[in-house]
Structures are given as C-alpha cells and as structure tokens.
Amino acid sequence: MRFGSRRIRxxxxxxxxxxVSNDSRKPTGSGFRTVFRVGLIYSGFIFxxxxxxxxxxxxxxxxxxxxVASLWxxxxxxxxxxxxxxxxxxxxxxxxxxxxxxxxxxxxxxxFFVVCEPGTQHMEGLLKHIYELYTxxxxxxxxxxMEMPIRCELFDINxxxxxxxxxxxxxxx
Amino acid sequence: MQFFGGTEIxxxxxxxxxxxxNGHMMYVFNRNGVCLLYREWNRPLHTLNQQQDxxxxxxxxxxxxxxxxxxxPTTPDKANLGVPQLPGQGCSFHSFRTNTYKLTFxxxxxxxxxxxxxHPRTGDLRESLKYIYNLYVEYVxxxxxxxPGTPIRCELFNTTxxxYVRSIS
Numbered sequence: 538m539r540f541g542s543r544r545i546r547x548x549x550x551x552x553x554x555x556x557v558s559n560d561s562r563k564p565t566g567s568g569f570r571t572v573f574r575v576g577l578i579y580s581g582f583i584f585x586x587x588x589x590x591x592x593x594x595x596x597x598x599x600x601x602x603x604x605v606a607s608l609w610x611x612x613x614x615x616x617x618x619x620x621x622x623x624x625x626x627x628x629x630x631x632x633x634x635x636x637x638x639x640x641x642x643x644x645x646x647x648x649f650f651v652v653c654e655p656g657t658q659h660m661e662g663l664l665k666h667i668y669e670l671y672t673x674x675x676x677x678x679x680x681x682x683m684e685m686p687i688r689c690e691l692f693d694i695n696x697x698x699x700x701x702x703x704x705x706x707x708x709x710x
Numbered sequence: 711m712q713f714f715g716g717t718e719i720x721x722x723x724x725x726x727x728x729x730x731x732n733g734h735m736m737y738v739f740n741r742n743g744v745c746l747l748y749r750e751w752n753r754p755l756h757t758l759n760q761q762q763d764x765x766x767x768x769x770x771x772x773x774x775x776x777x778x779x780x781x782x783p784t785t786p787d788k789a790n791l792g793v794p795q796l797p798g799q800g801c802s803f804h805s806f807r808t809n810t811y812k813l814t815f816x817x818x819x820x821x822x823x824x825x826x827x828x829h830p831r832t833g834d835l836r837e838s839l840k841y842i843y844n845l846y847v848e849y850v851x852x853x854x855x856x857x858p859g860t861p862i863r864c865e866l867f868n869t870t871x872x873x874y875v876r877s878i879s
Binding site for chain 2: 612618622623628638
C-alpha cells in the first residue's frame with residue numbers, strides 16, 4: 538500500500554452541530570451539541586492535541602479518537618487506490634445514517650474534518666475557515682513546534698467562535 | 711434496517727431524470743466477503759489486479775462501517791472499534807464521495823452488500839440500489855440453478871442490470 542512518500546500530517550477536527558427542528562431525538566441543554574476534536578497524525582505516530590467536548594452522547598476517550606483518526610487516514614488513502622479515474626484526492630464527504638462527515642485536505646496533506654447533522658450545508662466553507670485559523674494561530678505561532686499537539690489558546694478561542702458563528706447561522710435558517 | 715422484499719420486482723421504478731453513462735463499476739459481496747459479482751462499465755484506471763481490488767474494496771467498507779459505528783454521535787454506548795457487527799447493527803453509511811467518484815453502499819439483512827460506483831455528481835442512489843437488490847432477488851436468488859455463495863453467472867441478470875445502470879443519472 539502506498540501512502541505517499543512525503544511526510545503526512547493530519548489534523549483532525551470533528552464537530553457535531555445538531556439542529557433542534559425536525560429531530561425526534563431529545564436535544565440536551567441549549568438544544569445544540571457540539572463535539573470538537575483535534576488530532577494529529579504524523580508518519581504513523583499519532584499525537585493527541587486536545588479534546589473538546591460540548592456534550593455529544595458517548596464521548597470518545599483519547600485512545601478511541603486516536604484510533605478513529607488513524608483509521609480515517611488509511612481509509613482516505615485506500616479510497617484513492619480504488620478510484621476508477623486517475624487524479625483522486627480521497628474522500629470529501631461520507632454520509633452515514635446519523636451524521637455527515639466532511640473532510641478537507643490541504644495541499645501539504647493536513648486533513649481537517651467536521652462531523653455534522655445529515656444535510657448540513659456550507660461545511661466546506663467552515664473547514665476552509667478552520668484551515669485559515671490553523672495557519673494563522675498555530676503555524677505562525679513561534680512557540681509552536683511542528684508535529685506537536687496544538688496548545689494555542691488563541692486558536693482554541695477563535696475556533697470556538699467560528700463554530701458558535703456557524704451555530705448562529707444555523708439558528709437563523 | 712428495513713426489509714426490501716415484495717412480490718413485484720419493485721413497486722415503483724426509481725425515476726431517472728436524464729440519460730447518462732454515469733456508472734463506473736458495481737460489486738456484490740456476500741456476508742463472508744466473497745465477491746459474487748463484479749461489473750465494470752467505464753474504468754480507465756486499474757491500480758491492482760482484480761482479486762486484490764475486491765479485497766481492498768471489502769476491507770474499505772468493513773473499516774468505514776466500524777468507523778461510522780464508533781463515531782456515531784447519537785448513541786451513548788458503542789462497541790469497541792473493529793468489533794464485527796451484524797448487518798443492521800450500529801450506525802452504517804450509505805455513500806461517500808471523492809472528487810472523482812461517488813460510492814453508494816447498501817447492505818441487506820442477510821449480509822449481501824451492493825456497491826455502485828458512479829460519477830461524483832449523481833444524486834441519492836439509495837432507491838436505485840434497492841431496485842438492484844430486487845433484481846438480484848428476482849433473477850439470481852429465484853434461479854433454481856444458482857448455488858448461494860458462488861459467483862453470479864446469470865445472463866438475464868447481467869443484461870437487465872446493464873440496462874438499468876445505463877439509465878441512472
């Protein structure tokens with residue numbers, strides 16, 4: 538299996554935005570639940586870089602999120618192998634029974650993904666915005682060492698804000 | 711998981727909006743991972759030999775299913791990652807999309823997996839796969855000469871399938 542010879546670094550974000558409308562399942566608290574996870578995969582070694590959970594049911598522990606992140610990384614690579622046409626860059630959208638998973642891969646191989654309610658729109662925009670935040674607040678941070686877990690307060694704050702803004706936009710719809 | 715049975719092939723043929731040649735290939739696997747049928751209509755790129763390709767596809771589906779079962783944000787208690795799950799158990803997936811293709815997946819209660827690979831711009835094909843499953847029931851399962859678990863060699867099934875997939879847009 539060829540996973541590419543270049544150094545692959547994967548950054549994983551998972552957030553789950555739940556709509557209150559037409560949802561028979563009980564919404565908890567504010568009516569929204571947001572899960573947010575960040576992980577890094579680097580050449581097969583995985584570093585957890587912070588786990589935020591806004592109350593999804595059955596939160597994953599650290600080991601599980603690492604397993605899921607590495608599994609996603611390999612599935613992404615295998616999907617390129619199975620393409621009937623050349624020029625495939627891996628899975629962009631996975632539609633499961635209870636959620637949608639949007640994935641964005643940057644040119645350097647960093648993967649961002651978001652888990653949301655089925656049929657949620659404009660997730661590509663959110664992912665690109667998160668990528669922007671990542672470059673601005675993490676990569677341009679002189680104290681950040683590459684391939685290390687992200688511990689940047691400003692990044693966390695802005696990320697939470699971006700997600701909040703998305704939730705407000707969701708409420709408005 | 712619902713039961714797709716019925717006396718007719720399908721109560722209503724899913725409407726096709728435009729004529730097109732969008733189908734790339736199709737796989738049918740049984741619950742043991744044996745590839746019962748492989749059809750390809752438009753596949754310029756072959757990266758592996760056929761047997762390896764089938765194994766890789768089955769592995770991809772298996773792993774994606776365990777991934778979605780583990781990531782499911784709606785159920786509080788989930789099995790460990792990688793534990794084999796019965797058809798209909800846990801959160802499954804029905805399609806994924808890349809920039810070059812879209813894969814739609816259906817699993818019947820008996821563990822028959824139908825995989826259709828189409829152009830990325832095709833719409834929701836869940837109904838189409840149910841229709842293909844009904845074709846399988848009518849032309850393959852009801853064929854007295856067919857032994858379950860062996861590769862499908864039914865001329866009538868293949869021609870009907872080709873005809874139907876060509877109509878999918």
